[in-house]
Amino acid sequence: MSAVRLAIITLLLLPAHALGQTKQDDAAKISNDRPDRPLQLPPASSEVKEAFDDFERFQKRGAWERALKSLYTVPDDQALRFVDGQNGFIIPVARKRRDVLAGIPPEGQAAYRLFYDDEAKKLLEEADGPSEMKTLERVYSAYFNTTVGDNAADRLGDLYFEMGRFDRAADCWLALLRDHADTDLSPALVSVKAALALSNAGRRGEVVALRRDMADRYADEKVSIGGRKATVAEHLDRLLAKEGPTIGNAALSSPTTGSPKESGAVTSLALNGSAAWQLRFGESIVAGMSPPEKIQWDSNPLSGAVPSVTVDGETLYANLLGYEFALNLKNGKMIWRSGSFHNLDLAAAQPQARMVDPSKFAIFTSKGKVWSLGKDLKDPNQMASFRLTCRRADRGDLIWQSSDLSEYAAVELVGTPILSGETIFVVAKTPMNQQQQTPPHQYVLAIRANDGKLIWKTEIGMFRQGQRYFYYGMADNSPLPRLYHQAGSVYVDTHEGVLARLDAVSGELDWGYGYQTDPVESSGRFFFYGMPNNTSNTRSTVPIRSGDALFIKGAKSEKLYALDPDRMKVIWERPIAKSARVIGADDKTVYLGGPELSALDMQTRKLMWATRVPGGSAESQVLLLPGGIWQLTSRGIFEIDPKTGAVRRIFRGDDTGSDGGDLYLAGKFVLAVTNRTISAYPIAPPAVVRPGEIGDGPAVTKTRASDD
Amino acid sequence: MTRLRIAVLATTLTLSVASSPARAQFFNESGMVPQQSGNIEGFSVTGKGVVSAKPNRLEIDLDVSASSELSADAIVKYRDAKKRLQDAFTALKLKDVTVEERGMLVDQKGAEYSPYFFDYQPNRRNKVEVQITRKLVVSCSEIRKLDEEALLQLVAKLLDVAQDAGGKVGGQNQNSYYYYRYGYEMNNGLIRFILDDYEKLEEEAYAKAVEDAQSRAKRLAKLSGVKLGPVTAVREASSPRDRQTTQADEIPRKRLEASKFQEIPVKVDLVVRFNATPLPEKAGQP
Numbered sequence: 001m002s003a004v005r006l007a008i009i010t011l012l013l014l015p016a017h018a019l020g021q022t023k024q025d026d027a028a029k030i031s032n033d034r035p036d037r038p039l040q041l042p043p044a045s046s047e048v049k050e051a052f053d054d055f056e057r058f059q060k061r062g063a064w065e066r067a068l069k070s071l072y073t074v075p076d077d078q079a080l081r082f083v084d085g086q087n088g089f090i091i092p093v094a095r096k097r098r099d100v101l102a103g104i105p106p107e108g109q110a111a112y113r114l115f116y117d118d119e120a121k122k123l124l125e126e127a128d129g130p131s132e133m134k135t136l137e138r139v140y141s142a143y144f145n146t147t148v149g150d151n152a153a154d155r156l157g158d159l160y161f162e163m164g165r166f167d168r169a170a171d172c173w174l175a176l177l178r179d180h181a182d183t184d185l186s187p188a189l190v191s192v193k194a195a196l197a198l199s200n201a202g203r204r205g206e207v208v209a210l211r212r213d214m215a216d217r218y219a220d221e222k223v224s225i226g227g228r229k230a231t232v233a234e235h236l237d238r239l240l241a242k243e244g245p246t247i248g249n250a251a252l253s254s255p256t257t258g259s260p261k262e263s264g265a266v267t268s269l270a271l272n273g274s275a276a277w278q279l280r281f282g283e284s285i286v287a288g289m290s291p292p293e294k295i296q297w298d299s300n301p302l303s304g305a306v307p308s309v310t311v312d313g314e315t316l317y318a319n320l321l322g323y324e325f326a327l328n329l330k331n332g333k334m335i336w337r338s339g340s341f342h343n344l345d346l347a348a349a350q351p352q353a354r355m356v357d358p359s360k361f362a363i364f365t366s367k368g369k370v371w372s373l374g375k376d377l378k379d380p381n382q383m384a385s386f387r388l389t390c391r392r393a394d395r396g397d398l399i400w401q402s403s404d405l406s407e408y409a410a411v412e413l414v415g416t417p418i419l420s421g422e423t424i425f426v427v428a429k430t431p432m433n434q435q436q437q438t439p440p441h442q443y444v445l446a447i448r449a450n451d452g453k454l455i456w457k458t459e460i461g462m463f464r465q466g467q468r469y470f471y472y473g474m475a476d477n478s479p480l481p482r483l484y485h486q487a488g489s490v491y492v493d494t495h496e497g498v499l500a501r502l503d504a505v506s507g508e509l510d511w512g513y514g515y516q517t518d519p520v521e522s523s524g525r526f527f528f529y530g531m532p533n534n535t536s537n538t539r540s541t542v543p544i545r546s547g548d549a550l551f552i553k554g555a556k557s558e559k560l561y562a563l564d565p566d567r568m569k570v571i572w573e574r575p576i577a578k579s580a581r582v583i584g585a586d587d588k589t590v591y592l593g594g595p596e597l598s599a600l601d602m603q604t605r606k607l608m609w610a611t612r613v614p615g616g617s618a619e620s621q622v623l624l625l626p627g628g629i630w631q632l633t634s635r636g637i638f639e640i641d642p643k644t645g646a647v648r649r650i651f652r653g654d655d656t657g658s659d660g661g662d663l664y665l666a667g668k669f670v671l672a673v674t675n676r677t678i679s680a681y682p683i684a685p686p687a688v689v690r691p692g693e694i695g696d697g698p699a700v701t702k703t704r705a706s707d708d
Numbered sequence: 709m710t711r712l713r714i715a716v717l718a719t720t721l722t723l724s725v726a727s728s729p730a731r732a733q734f735f736n737e738s739g740m741v742p743q744q745s746g747n748i749e750g751f752s753v754t755g756k757g758v759v760s761a762k763p764n765r766l767e768i769d770l771d772v773s774a775s776s777e778l779s780a781d782a783i784v785k786y787r788d789a790k791k792r793l794q795d796a797f798t799a800l801k802l803k804d805v806t807v808e809e810r811g812m813l814v815d816q817k818g819a820e821y822s823p824y825f826f827d828y829q830p831n832r833r834n835k836v837e838v839q840i841t842r843k844l845v846v847s848c849s850e851i852r853k854l855d856e857e858a859l860l861q862l863v864a865k866l867l868d869v870a871q872d873a874g875g876k877v878g879g880q881n882q883n884s885y886y887y888y889r890y891g892y893e894m895n896n897g898l899i900r901f902i903l904d905d906y907e908k909l910e911e912e913a914y915a916k917a918v919e920d921a922q923s924r925a926k927r928l929a930k931l932s933g934v935k936l937g938p939v940t941a942v943r944e945a946s947s948p949r950d951r952q953t954t955q956a957d958e959i960p961r962k963r964l965e966a967s968k969f970q971e972i973p974v975k976v977d978l979v980v981r982f983n984a985t986p987l988p989e990k991a992g993q994p
Contacts, residue, residue, distance in 0.1 A: 558777045558837075575777040577837060596774075596785060596874070610774070610785035611792065612874030635871060645788060650872055 032090045036519035039496040041461045041512045044081035044093050048074050064111035071097055089568050090512040094141040101145045102179040120146035133159055150176050150183035165505050167488045170197035188218035192225050192235045199239040201487035203566050205548040211236040268627025271651040275679035277332025282676030284341040304675045305358030306661040312365040319363035322374035336396035353377055362416040368393045385412040400452040407454040415481040424449050425490050427481040439463050444492050456507030460500050465520040479540040479555035495540045495555040518556040538581050538594055538618040546585040553582050574605050584624040593617035609645030613638045621662030632672050633660040654679055750984040751928050755921025757913040760971035763901035768846040770875040775817040775839035786840040796873035804850045810843040903964040903972045913976040921980035937983025946977035
C-alpha cells in the first residue's frame with residue numbers, strides 16, 4: 001500500500017522539475033516587453049503580436065489564406081515598430097514579416113504567390129520617380145517572396161549602392177541570394193554585386209565567405225560589372241586583394257589622435273626624458289585660492305576632471321569643464337581659450353556643481369572647425385542641458401551653438417558625439433522631468449556639422465524609469481551612451497541593456513540587441529548629502545569592432561558579448577565582472593579595463609592575465625599598440641607586455657601630483673592628459689630605454705628617492 | 709511596621725556595617741587602596757618602571773583582492789596580483805625583507821552590511837561576484853641599526869614597490885561607518901613599527917618598578933615614623949599585556965606596536981604592599 005502511495009506522490013511531484021526549468025528559462029530570456037528592462041525600443045502594438053500568433057496558428061493547420069491574411073493586417077505605421085526576433089535581437093515588424101514569409105514551406109509559398117503576386121507586380125510597376133525607393137522598400141519588405149520580390153531587391157540594392165549605403169545594398173543582394181532560390185536574375189552577377197557592396201562596407205569576412213560559397217557553383221561564370229568583364233572568382237579575388245576601408249576601431253591604435261599617417265605607423269613607444277612641453281592648467285585654477293577654498297576645491301569632484309582633447313595637424317584642442325582652448329602642438333603655447341581657468345574656482349564655491357559629470361565634456365575637430373560638448377558651470381541652473389558648440393579652429397570664434405537653435409530645445413545631449421564626414425552623431429534624451437509625468441525617451445541625432453541643422457532624429461526607445469529622486473547636488477549617475485560609426489551604420493550602445501544599429505543616412509533604426517543588464521532599480525528612499533554611490537565608476541565601453549565581431553559590454557551588465565552585427569548573430573557571450581570594460585582587441589585577444597587591466601583569449605575565452613596598476617584602469621584612456629600597452633597612472637606611465645601582463649617599465653614623467661589620466665598618440669608625441677597638466681613626451685627610439693627600468697628623465701630632478 | 713520587619717531591617721543594617729572593616733583589608737578592583745579606611749597593616753605603594761627601545765621591525769599591510777562573475781577569473785586575477793607583489797619584493801633582493809601571507813578570505817563582493825539601508829537591502833537580484841582577498845604583510849627586520857635617512861629610503865622603496873606592483877597600501881577597506889559609529893579611531897598609517905624582542909626589557913622594567921616601590925615605601929615609612937617591613941603583596945597594575953586577539957587574527961600576541969618610528973616604552977606599574985611596624989620606643993621618652 002505504501003509503495004503505491006509513494007509512486008503516486010513521485011508521479012505528482014515529477015512535473016515540478018519541468019515547471020522549474022521553464023520558469024528559469026523565461027527569467028533568462030531577454031525581451032523588449034519585459035517590464036524590468038530599463039529601456040524599451042518603440043514597441044509594436046498588441047494587434048501586431050496577435051497577427052504573428054494568428055499566422056503561426058493558421059500555418060500549423062495549413063490554412064494558408066487566413067495565415068497570410070493575418071500578416072497583412074499589420075498597419076503600415078507599425079512596420080517600423082519593434083518585436084522580438086531571434087537570438088536576443090529586437091527587429092522591426094517589417095523585417096520579422098519578411099523573415100516569416102521566407103520561412104514558409106513550398107505549399108505555403110505557392111499559396112502566397114497566388115494571393116499576392118498581382119499586388120506586388122502592381123506595386124513594382126508603380127516604383128518610379130520620386131517614390132521609387134519608398135515603393136521598392138515596400139515590395140522588398142512586404143512582398144519579397146513573390147515572383148517580383150527578387151527584382152525589387154535587386155533594384156533597391158542598386159539604389160542603395162548609388163547612395164553609398166553599402167550595408168543596405170549588400171543586405172538586399174544577400175537576401176536575394178539566400179532566400180530567393182528561384183530567381184531569374186543571374187546569381188553570379190548578384191554575388192559579385194553583393195561582394196562589391198560588402199567590400200565597400202568593410203565586411204571582409206563576408207566577402208571571404210561568399211567567395212567560398214561561389215567557388216563550386218559560379219566561379220567560372222563571366223560577368224561584367226563596372227565595365228570590367230571577368231569570372232566571378234576573378235572579381236571576388238580582386239576585391240579581396242584590394243585594401244578595403246579599415247574594419248572597426250579595434251586595431252591596436254584606437255586611441256590615436258592626430259595624423260593617422262604618422263601615428264598609425266607607431267607600433268611601440270619608447271618614452272625617455274622629460275616632456276617637450278607641459279601646460280599646467282591645474283596651477284592656474286588654484287592660483288589665488290585661500291587655504292579653505294583650496295580644500296573645498298580639492299574635495300570637489302570637478303578638481304579630478306581630465307580634459308577631453310583632440311588634435312588636428314599641429315594644434316591640440318581641449319575642453320576642460322566647458323573651457324575650451326587650443327595649443328600649438330610643437331611648443332605647447334596657447335593659441336586661444338574661451339575663458340580663463342581660474343574662473344573655475346566659482347564652481348568650487350557652489351556645491352551644486354557636484355551634479356556635473358566631468359566625463360560628459362567632449363571635443364572633436366575637423367577641417368578648420370572644432371566642436372565641443374559642454375555647459376557653463378557658472379549657469380545658476382544646474383539642471384541646464386549640455387550644449388554643442390562649433391568654433392573656428394584658428395581663433396576660437398563661435399560659429400553656432402545648440403542652445404541657440406530651436407531643434408535642440410526639447411532634448412538633452414548626452415554621451416560623446418562622433419563626427420563622420422560632415423555629420424555629427426550624438427545621443428540625446430528628453431530632459432529630466434521632476435514630475436515624472438512621462439518617462440524620458442532616448443534619441444540619436446544626426447546634425448549637419450557646419451551649421452548645426454538637424455538632419456534626422458531617431459527614437460531609440462523609452463526608459464522605463466527616469467531619475468527617481470531629485471535633491472540638491474544629486475547627480476544623474478546613469479552611464480553615458482556610446483556611439484560607433486562604421487560603413488554607413490551608426491551603432492549606439494545605450495548601456496541600458498540595448499545596442500542599436502541605425503542607418504547613418506536615413507536614421508532608420510535597423511535593429512536592437514537586448515543584452516543582460518541590471519533591472520530597473522527599486523532602491524530605498526534613504527539618501528542624504530555625501531551618500532556613497534553604489535554605481536561603478538568604470539567608463540562605459542564604446543562598441544569595439546574586430547573583424548566580424550563587435551564587442552559590447554554594458555556598464556551595468558555582467559556579460560561580455562561578441563556579436564556579428566551583419567549576420568545578426570551572437571558569436572559568443574561570456575560572464576564578466578560588472579566593473580570590466582573593453583578597451584581594445586586584436587585578432588586573438590580582447591583587452592579589458594576595470595579595477596585591473598586584463599586580457600581574454602578569444603578562442604578559449606579564458607582570462608589570460610590580470611594586472612592591477614595604481615588607481616586601476618576603470619576610466620583612463622589606455623594606449624594599445626602591437627608592441628605594448630601604456631597607461632598613465634598617478635605614479636607614471638606603465639608599460640605592460642600584452643602577452644603576459646608583466647609591467648615592463650614605469651616611466652615616471654613629469655605628471656606627479658596628478659590623479660593619472662589619458663594617453664594619446666599625436667604625431668611624434670605621446671600626450672599625457674591629467675587633471676592638472678597636459679604633457680607632450682617625445683617618442684624616443686626604442687634603443688634608448690631598457691626594459692624593466694623605471695625612468696624619470698634626465699631633465700627632471702628626481703621625484704622618487706626610491707627610483708635609484 | 710510589624711516587629712518582624714523591624715527585626716529584618718535591623719539585622720541587615722548590622723551586617724552591612726559590620727562587614728566594612730573586612731572590606732577595607734583588601735584592594736579594590738582598580739588595585740587602589742580604599743580611601744575611607746586606609747591600610748592598617750602597612751604601606752601600599754605604586755612602583756613604576758619604564759624602559760624604552762627602538763622598534764626592531766616594520767610592517768606594511770597590503771591587500772590582495774580580486775573579484776569576478778566567474779570564479780575562474782577571480783582566481784586568475786588574484787593569483788596574478790599576488791605573484792606580481794611577491795615578485796616585486798623578491799626583485800628588491802633585500803635580505804631583511806619578507807612577504808608573509810595571512811589567511812585567505814572567499815566571500816562575495818559588496819556583501820557587507822550597508823548602514824544606509826536600514827531594514828532592507830537594495831536590489832540583490834543580480835548574481836554574486838566571487839571575491840578572493842588575502843592580506844600580505846611586508847616585513848623588514850633589523851631596522852634598529854638604521855639611521856633615520858636610511859630608514860626613510862627603505863620605507864619609500866617598499867611603499868613605491870608595493871604601489872607600483874598594484875598593491876593597496878593602508879587600510880582602504882576599513883569601513884569608516886563603524887569607526888564613526890562606535891567611536892573607534894581609524895588607523896591611517898601606512899607603516900607599523902614593531903618591537904618583538906622585549907623580554908629582557910620587560911625584566912628591566914620590572915626591576916625598576918620594584919626598586920621604585922621600595923624607595924617610595926621607605927620615604928613614606930620615614931615620614932610616618934614607622935619601620936618598613938617586608939613585602940606582603942604585589943599586584944601588577946600595568947604591564948605589557950598580550951594583544952587582544954580574535955579568532956581570525958594571525959598576528960602574534962607578544963609584541964609591541966607603534967605607528968611612529970620612535971623609542972617604544974615598556975611600562976610596568978606594580979602596587980606593592982609593605983608591612984610596617986612601630987619603631988621601638990627610645991629610652992627616656994615618655
